[in-house]
Amino acid sequence: MNEQNLESPDDAALVDATTHYEISCFLSNEAALLDAGHYSSWMSLLTEDIRYRMPISVTVARGDAGAEALGGMAHFDEDYYSLDKRVARLQGDHAWAEDPRSRTRRFITNQRGFVGSTEDEYIAYSYLLVFRSRLDVRPPEWVSAQRRDVLRKVGTSLRLARRDITIDEAVLRTQNLAIFL
């Protein structure tokens, strides 16, 4: 992935206040669906050409290649098929990794919305902090990340067409990614 894609485009215009509000509602609504485990509803927010990526974070010296190091490996590199399979699994009776379910709370802040490359698309940046608690006494896990989303207007509502997640840890401290970020 080109790391520059994750920086805000200097020459791109901010969206207007109404669109910003619409984007903000979309992201909060999506977080609520994921926290509640309403995966089918979450899938209905995705376009069928979705790309959903989370490259590994590699510690590199300043000026050295970042995301391209270590072969461009990712934690997630998904399309509609693989996300649909992951969701189908979580909705079955035998996904032990999430049974009992983790208690999650997704905190989404620092939102910025930009006009996209086509008229019906917006680029939305947000910060994400996920609190994840499993079972009883074990300490909770935190996941901190930035998201760069491409949101597409389909009819009157927004859909997620692309998500690039920048994870803030080289070594994840959550035991698996049985949750979506």
Added chain:
Amino acid sequence: MDIHQVREQVEMGKIPAGVYSDPGLHQLERDRLFSTSWQFLAHESEIPNAGDYVVRRILDDSFIVVRDEDCEIRVLLNMCRHRGMQVCRAEAGNASHFRCPYHAWTYKNTGKLVGLPFHTEAYGGESGFKKSQTSLASPPRTGITRGMIFACLDPTAPSLDESLGGFDFYLDLYMNHSEEGMEVRGPQRWLIQSNWKIGAENFSGDSYHTPHTHVSVVEIGLFMEPKANRRKEGALYWAGAGGGTTYKLPTDDFDKNMAHIGYPEEMVARIHDRWSADQKKMVGEAGFMVSAATIFPNLSFVHNWPRVHEGAHVVPFISIRLWQPISATETEVLSWFVVDQNAPQWYKDDSYKAYLMCFGSSGMFEQDDVENWTSITSVSKGRFSSQIELDSTMGMGDVNGTLQEPLAGWPGPGEAHVGYGEYNQRALLRRWAQALSGPTAPNGKDGWRAPLNGDMARTTS
């Protein structure tokens, strides 16, 4: 826990649960196992060009694995000879030199010290401090096989090839698909609250867990077989330093079986030139293809073949993973995707996708495995539970023999059994108990640690 008593229990296939969390046993692992065994560090394809490096650990020892300006691969202790600062704090990159941030001692990527500020004023020059004879330390032994770079902290250990023994026959099936060799992506790295041995045991021979632990992955239609209980038709093998599981393939023809699991013709043609007659016989005539495996103590492999597009044929993937202990109850997992560097791009893309869907930090198999392993680790800490003997006797008819005779005419080295059994888990834990209980160390003292300042020679090519 008393290791000698544990060893007796392990020999009988009775595993006191505390082996998965006891800090005393973990200290013995550090002193007697990880300081004497060959440890995987990196694959050559991670550092293709002069100056490329990655930083990897053997427990708490940090090593720079670097290709020097002559393209020779070096393994250098990441610790300045002056005050012990890490000379490299990145995980990967390209550098001709490593300069210590503390006092600017500077080392070439061969490890040789070439820069020492105020050498004359501070030390009286070469007669005061032999700069020209100083290098970053190197582990006493390094070895490379099939592009995989290993190191060993014990100067008296057998060579890498000798240590692998008969397992190298099976290693080819994962890591030798063309003359040019494999390439890797990654590793993904994540921490799990699990003892490192549980993953190593699981990959070595636990075909018995697949039908239940991984039933969800079968239910969503990722595989050709409608039920995961086909697993019992596979063979379990152990040879030399490791063992693994296999799947039974539908025909007795090598090419047909390779096509069945999704290898395209051009890759099979290259593999034909790399695998011996017996290796091809294992996959063809005998009809067994490797799946999960472990090289003792903590290096595992996995090979499987799911669907990555709706309605499409399956595509194989291969992964290497290292169970790097942090403590008795915590493990860092490093997981690489592996593919023949000559494979067509569409195959590399699909195989990578197959890997991500199944294994690694987000993999649907791995998610459920880790849930089990963290639970075992956590519950084994109890004063009562730690003493309970877990049953690892599957396949033993009684203590004197095995229920199942080894498979006759198995084409590979070592012994193989068809069906479920814990032969390999017992073999792995037996080696573990032997390593921990003695003979203690070359000098006979407890707590012995291998010296670090050995020679820099590569022991194998």
